[in-house]
Amino acid sequence: xxxxxxxxxxxxxxxxxxxxxxxxxxxxxxxxxxxxxxxxxxxxxxxxxxxxxxxxxxxxxxxxxxxxxxxxxxxxxxxxxxxxxxxxxxxxxxxxxxxxxxxxxxxxxxxxxxxxxxxxxxxxxxxxxxxxxxxxxxxxxxxxxxxxxxxxxxxxxxxxxxxxxxxxxxxxxxxxxxxxxxxxxxxxxxxxxxxxxxxxxxxxxxxxxxxxxxx
Amino acid sequence: xxxxxxxxxxxxxxxxxxxxxxxxxxxxxxxxxxxxxxxxxxxxxxxxxxxxxxxxxxxxxxxxxxxxxxxxxxxxxxxxxxxxxxxxxxxxxxxxxxxxxxxxxxxxxxxxxxxxxxxxxxxxxxxxxxxxxxxxxxxxxxxxxxxxxxxxxxxxxxxxxxxxxxxxxxxxxxxxxxxxxxxxxxxxxxxxxxxxxxxxxxxxxxxxxxxxxxxxxxxxxxxxxxxxxxxxxxxxxxxxxxxxxxxxxxxxxxxxxxxxxxxxxxxxxx
Numbered sequence: 001x002x003x004x005x006x007x008x009x010x011x012x013x014x015x016x017x018x019x020x021x022x023x024x025x026x027x028x029x030x031x032x033x034x035x036x037x038x039x040x041x042x043x044x045x046x047x048x049x050x051x052x053x054x055x056x057x058x059x060x061x062x063x064x065x066x067x068x069x070x071x072x073x074x075x076x077x078x079x080x081x082x083x084x085x086x087x088x089x090x091x092x093x094x095x096x097x098x099x100x101x102x103x104x105x106x107x108x109x110x111x112x113x114x115x116x117x118x119x120x121x122x123x124x125x126x127x128x129x130x131x132x133x134x135x136x137x138x139x140x141x142x143x144x145x146x147x148x149x150x151x152x153x154x155x156x157x158x159x160x161x162x163x164x165x166x167x168x169x170x171x172x173x174x175x176x177x178x179x180x181x182x183x184x185x186x187x188x189x190x191x192x193x194x195x196x197x198x199x200x201x202x203x204x205x206x207x208x209x210x211x212x213x214x215x
Numbered sequence: 216x217x218x219x220x221x222x223x224x225x226x227x228x229x230x231x232x233x234x235x236x237x238x239x240x241x242x243x244x245x246x247x248x249x250x251x252x253x254x255x256x257x258x259x260x261x262x263x264x265x266x267x268x269x270x271x272x273x274x275x276x277x278x279x280x281x282x283x284x285x286x287x288x289x290x291x292x293x294x295x296x297x298x299x300x301x302x303x304x305x306x307x308x309x310x311x312x313x314x315x316x317x318x319x320x321x322x323x324x325x326x327x328x329x330x331x332x333x334x335x336x337x338x339x340x341x342x343x344x345x346x347x348x349x350x351x352x353x354x355x356x357x358x359x360x361x362x363x364x365x366x367x368x369x370x371x372x373x374x375x376x377x378x379x380x381x382x383x384x385x386x387x388x389x390x391x392x393x394x395x396x397x398x399x400x401x402x403x404x405x406x407x408x409x410x411x412x413x414x415x416x417x418x419x420x421x422x423x424x425x426x427x428x429x430x431x432x433x434x435x436x437x438x439x440x441x442x443x444x445x446x447x448x449x450x451x452x453x454x455x456x457x458x459x460x461x462x463x464x465x466x467x468x469x470x471x472x473x474x475x476x477x478x479x480x481x482x483x484x485x
Contacts, residue, residue: 028219047385073388086386090404099400100390144386 002057002155002187006043007049015039015050015211021155021187026178028198029191031208037191040208042159044189045080046073057187074103079148081161085140088149089133093124096132096143100151115161118146122176138169146172149180154190156181162197174201224437248465255458263459272445272460276422279353279441283360284423287368288414295372296398316366324362325430330429332358355432356439360421367420371413375406412478419471423464 005018015036016187021027029037042048044055046062049070055063062071088096097118101111108162119125122142132143141161148156158177162170178201181188190201198205207215255263263269298310316324331348332339339349349355379402387397403410425443432439434448442460449457 045385045389047388072393073385074391074393076389077391078389080386080389082382082386084382086380086382088383088387088401088405099392100388103387103391103393103396147390 002044002055002189004044004055006040006050006055008039008043008048008051010036010039010211011186013210017206017208017211017213019206019213021189023187024185025203026181026188026190026201028202028205029189029208030193030198030205032193035208036211037208038159041080041159041189041191044155045157046071046076061196077154078157079151079153079155079161080157081141081144081148083160083163085137085142085144085164087132087135087140089131091132092129093119093132093135093143094128097146097150100147104151107113114150118150121149122146123172127194137164138166138173141165141169141173142164145176149176152184154186156186157189158188158192160191160193162192162194177201219269226484251458251461251465253457255383259455260459260462263453263455266459267451268436268445268453268456269459269463270441272440272442273463275353275356275437275439276441279356279360280418280422281433283357283364284414284418286357286361287365287421291365291369291370292403292410296402297378298369299376313366313369316362317370320426321363321426322430324434325359325427328355328359328362328427328431349433351433351435351437351439353432356428356441359427359431360424363424363427364417364421364483368413368417371408371416372410375409376402379405398410408478412475415471415474415478419468422467 001023002019003023004020007014007016009015012034013036017036017040019027019040024148031037039048043050044062049063050065052065053063054061054065057076060071061067061069062076062078063069087093088099091099094115097115098111101114106114116125119128122145124139124142124146127139127143132140135143141164145161156177162173165173171208174197177188177190180186190197192198207214278285294313298306298313328430329336329350331337332342332355334340334348334350335341342349349358383405384397387401388394392400392476422441423443424441428439428441429444429447434440434444436445436448440448442464446457446460446464
């Protein structure tokens with residue numbers, strides 16, 4: 001379960017958000033552009049530090065202002081999907097999917113097995129040896145998703161990852177995310193302002209306006 | 216006849232005048248270089264290629280420039296990375312210090328190096344206590360080249376690191392990669408073509424270094440006499456050698472320029 005309270009001054013307003021997300025739950029953060037949704041995600045992932053508050057994932061404190069705990073992003077076990085795909089353009093699809101497992105020094109046999117499994121699951125096995133830069137937007141986002149899933153994260157942070165996708169791919173990626181969250185029983189925070197994402201995927205939602213949760 | 220873009224015809228007086236000026240500038244740049252080739256023959260060129268002055272200068276130039284370039288890569292890349300990614304008090308001052316040699320006249324750079332590391336220099340007087348003397352050695356040539364060429368590389372590397380989409384590095388971090396692994400597997404490969412073109416430019420700058428070298432390292436054949444210094448000396452004694460050395464430097468410069476163009480083109484279509 002994810003629990004957090006975040007307080008920090010942003011350029012135009014103060015961010016003051018408390019939220020939770022249970023295991024197996026998809027919680028949507030919705031709101032206007034610039035409301036602070038992405039900032040919340042970036043704080044949880046460890047790219048930004050708030051002035052006050054805490055971020056707790058299961059039994060691990062990722063950030064706590066009071067006791068000066070601040071885990072670096074590489075130790076937080078949070079998968080983060082950006083709006084624009086971050087598939088590494090200079091690596092093949094296979095190397096992209098293996099990247100997290102190699103970083104975490106998993107055994108070779110396990111890496112091979114996991115890479116094959118996730119490439120098959122997200123229907124990208126045909127591109128295994130193609131460089132990331134030569135894929136379409138939808139294919140790249142599937143690679144980024146396979147790469148994130150392969151590391152078996154404890155939390156999924158999705159920052160409008162469906163925006164740039166066509167209807168068919170959007171459907172496929174949405175289903176993959178929903179299935180993964182339910183079967184692996186992990187919390188998932190999704191930033192979106194698409195009504196259809198909320199209808200189709202959300203178990204709950206928080207609406208954020210100028211850094212405050214309004215509903 | 217196909218469709219043509221308007222405004223590109225030389226019938227406009229302004230464009231015509233600009234075209235003529237362009238031709239004048241191109242001639243101004245290229246004619247002196249062509250003149251060099253009129254002052255030699257293939258036989259003379261080959262003959263002087265094996266003269267001791269040319270051979271020694273070529274060896275000294277290549278050894279020192281390669282050493283300088285390696286040093287620039289090893290020290291300049293992390294420096295550029297820090298300057299592009301970390302905010303700290305006095306960062307602007309450090310930036311200015313790094314950029315300063317670009318605008319500094321090379322003779323001043325050489326003189327300043329001499330005042331620092333010379334026998335009576337600020338640091339040199341302490342080094343000489345231990346029997347270390349830097350000026351007028353091959354090490355001094357490398358230091359002079361580093362002084363003028365490193366800022367060019369650091370500047371271009373810094374710009375590349377700043378322009379790189381940070382999302383790639385952040386994605387790698389969330390996948391469990393530490394800062395060093397992210398740097399090696401994401402940052403460096405994604406900027407490699409630009410870094411290579413920066414390396415080639417600083418190599419060329421180091422190869423052509425004259426002012427700082429003659430002030431700080433002197434002009435000793437076989438020790439500190441690089442190709443530009445040998446051209447300067449040979450002009451009075453062995454004219455053919457000077458012409459041959461100049462042609463070698465033109466060939467290297469041309470190769471460097473074409474190399475950078477090729478890399479830049481490759482990057483564009485990558």
